[in-house]
Amino acid sequence: MGRHERVAALAGEDLTGLEVADLGCGPGRTVRALLAAGPARVHALDRSSDLDDDLLVDARVRSRLADLDEGVPLAGTSLDVAVSLNVVEHLASPVDHLVGCHRVLRPGGRLVLAHSDWDTALFTSSDDALTRELVDRFTAAAHGPSPRSDGFMGRKLLALADAAGAAGAPFALRDVDVWADPHRRFDDGSVAWKVATAVLAAAADDPALAARAAGWVEDLRALADAGQFLFAVTDVAVVLERV
Numbered sequence: 001m002g003r004h005e006r007v008a009a010l011a012g013e014d015l016t017g018l019e020v021a022d023l024g025c026g027p028g029r030t031v032r033a034l035l036a037a038g039p040a041r042v043h044a045l046d047r048s049s050d051l052d053d054d055l056l057v058d059a060r061v062r063s064r065l066a067d068l069d070e071g072v073p074l075a076g077t078s079l080d081v082a083v084s085l086n087v088v089e090h091l092a093s094p095v096d097h098l099v100g101c102h103r104v105l106r107p108g109g110r111l112v113l114a115h116s117d118w119d120t121a122l123f124t125s126s127d128d129a130l131t132r133e134l135v136d137r138f139t140a141a142a143h144g145p146s147p148r149s150d151g152f153m154g155r156k157l158l159a160l161a162d163a164a165g166a167a168g169a170p171f172a173l174r175d176v177d178v179w180a181d182p183h184r185r186f187d188d189g190s191v192a193w194k195v196a197t198a199v200l201a202a203a204a205d206d207p208a209l210a211a212r213a214a215g216w217v218e219d220l221r222a223l224a225d226a227g228q229f230l231f232a233v234t235d236v237a238v239v240l241e242r243v
Helices: 003-011 028-035 094-102 128-140 153-166 193-203 207-225
Strands: 019-023 041-048 060-067 081-087 105-123 171-180 230-242
Touching: 003 028, 003 081, 003 105, 003 193, 003 230, 019 094, 028 041, 028 128, 028 230, 081 094, 094 105, 094 153, 105 153, 105 171, 105 193, 128 193, 128 207, 153 171, 153 230, 171 193, 193 207, 193 230
Parallel strands: 019 041, 019 081, 041 060, 081 105
Antiparallel strands: 105 230, 171 230
């Protein structure tokens, strides 16, 4: 079970007839997993329309362009469940995002707030010291599409929920889940390849380190070809209930 399916399971195994939202939906892997639980509607929000074609034509899916830095553009108390996966590190104010989620959820509504903790990225390699150096640099850098990226966000979710409460949006903590999904592929486009490419980019401003990082990537590819490669990263999810 991958991260999208795990997040959907935490949202509820039976969502029959419920109004659900995926905030920051991307191509819709979490949307697809949520639909399997039978909701009346899944509101799929993101700043660009990248939903898979079959989801765009699904009558249960409402796709909406939204800049979540400007809030959650849904009516107050209109949702039963909301999920937010790998979103908050890219927002100007993660606390405001939770306040917005609180506003659109009905009393007793559920928020699944989940995030990868990039400092825990695991790569099998032939040079452990170089791997640690590169992962540390990647974690500290703006590794994602936003300069606000925070490689330590996964471990900060509990404190973020408390901060939302202090800002007038109280949530009750119902569950915490942590997992790491193993990936053994390193072909172009694979999860491990995408993260390694971002690690490589984080080293680009240091020519000497960039050259070593390029060799590191080729080492990962060789290990994968030999069947000895493993990649994983820790994901954290907190399940919150609107008070």
